[in-house]
Amino acid sequence: MKRILMTGAAGGAGAFLRQELHGRYHLCLSDRIEITDCGPGESFVEADLEDPVLIRKSLSGVDGIIHLGGYSVEGDWHSILNANIIGAYNLYEAARLEGVKRIVFASSNHAMGFYDRNETINHTDVPRPDSRYGLSKVFGESLGQLYVDKYGAEVMNIRIGNVAERPIDARRLAIWISPRDLAQLVIMGLELPDLQYEVVYGMSDNKRAWWDNANALRLGYAPQDRSEDYASEILAQEAGNLGDPLADRLQGGVFVSTEFIPNPAKAKLSE
Numbered sequence: 001m002k003r004i005l006m007t008g009a010a011g012g013a014g015a016f017l018r019q020e021l022h023g024r025y026h027l028c029l030s031d032r033i034e035i036t037d038c039g040p041g042e043s044f045v046e047a048d049l050e051d052p053v054l055i056r057k058s059l060s061g062v063d064g065i066i067h068l069g070g071y072s073v074e075g076d077w078h079s080i081l082n083a084n085i086i087g088a089y090n091l092y093e094a095a096r097l098e099g100v101k102r103i104v105f106a107s108s109n110h111a112m113g114f115y116d117r118n119e120t121i122n123h124t125d126v127p128r129p130d131s132r133y134g135l136s137k138v139f140g141e142s143l144g145q146l147y148v149d150k151y152g153a154e155v156m157n158i159r160i161g162n163v164a165e166r167p168i169d170a171r172r173l174a175i176w177i178s179p180r181d182l183a184q185l186v187i188m189g190l191e192l193p194d195l196q197y198e199v200v201y202g203m204s205d206n207k208r209a210w211w212d213n214a215n216a217l218r219l220g221y222a223p224q225d226r227s228e229d230y231a232s233e234i235l236a237q238e239a240g241n242l243g244d245p246l247a248d249r250l251q252g253g254v255f256v257s258t259e260f261i262p263n264p265a266k267a268k269l270s271e
């Protein structure tokens with residue numbers, strides 16, 4: 001059985017993926033928070049992504065990596081820099097030194113958050129990060145590209161929308177991914193033969209999507225779940241909500257509107 005290191009395994013996505021991947025791999029669960037409930041086929045290794053020595057040690061005997069660890073929302077520069085930028089670099093560099101080629105990276109929709117919801121974007125569109133957090137995900141994706149091109153790594157970046165048991169609001173109707181669909185993409189990232197560098201969107205079969213996930217489908221992704229099953233209930237709950245016009249217009253939602261400074265010159269031009 002393959003040994004797979006999962007960073008950030010103490011977090012929310014880690015909990016879902018532990019359940020979904022149970023029995024398929026030996027999961028080496030890594031986090032800076034101790035995980036005390038390891039089951040059969042799991043072991044815990046404490047490692048802070050900011051510590052290159054510990055990260056390298058955690059990779060000993062590992063066949064592949066699911067990189068979830070990091071600061072998972074918008075934060076101050078210091079926090080994002082350390083966890084997501086230095087942390088991702090430490091992980092990729094340790095993987096190179098330990099000869100671990102296969103890495104699945106939990107990127108985010110916030111790498112693309114400044115696109116309008118009226119636009120359908122795909123894996124080839126240029127990033128438009130909506131936050132320091134989104135910017136760190138663009139860095140993580142490009143880091144993967146560098147390690148593929150220069151050092152022979154094999155990388156899948158999954159731009160996750162929102163992983164949860166069910167979508168919780170109108171925005172999530174577009175970007176939701178069920179735990180089992182996310183697990184399917186992760187398995188593809190770990191097991192597809194001849195993988196070099198791929199970017200896919202981490203969403204289920206969502207009718208209201210803003211993303212053309214043709215690249216994932218080309219690679220064999222067959223999502224099992226559909227956000228539309230929850231649409232009437234969610235839209236009825238939200239009927240009459242005033243909302244935030246900027247957050248509601250752009251893909252990144254409140255990550256876009258937080259700290260946003262309107263540009264009067266641009267506003268004039270579009271009048």
Ligand SMILES: NC(=O)c1ccc[n+]([C@@H]2O[C@H](COP(=O)([O-])OP(=O)(O)OC[C@H]3O[C@@H](n4cnc5c(N)ncnc54)[C@H](O)[C@@H]3O)[C@@H](O)[C@H]2O)c1
Pocket residue numbers: 007008009010011012013014030031032033047048049050067068069070071072073082083087106107108109159160161162163164
């Ligand atoms: N949950 C989602 O819907 C979603 C959407 C888009 C992207 N993502 C990405 O997926 C990954 C997992 O998301 P999540 O929701 O489970 O986040 P989370 O915040 O629940 O978990 C992140 C984990 O990383 C660990 N961590 C943080 N800094 C660390 C460090 N320096 N060293 C070691 N471990 C560290 C934390 O202790 C935590 O357990 C994140 O990278 C996130 O950006 C998640």
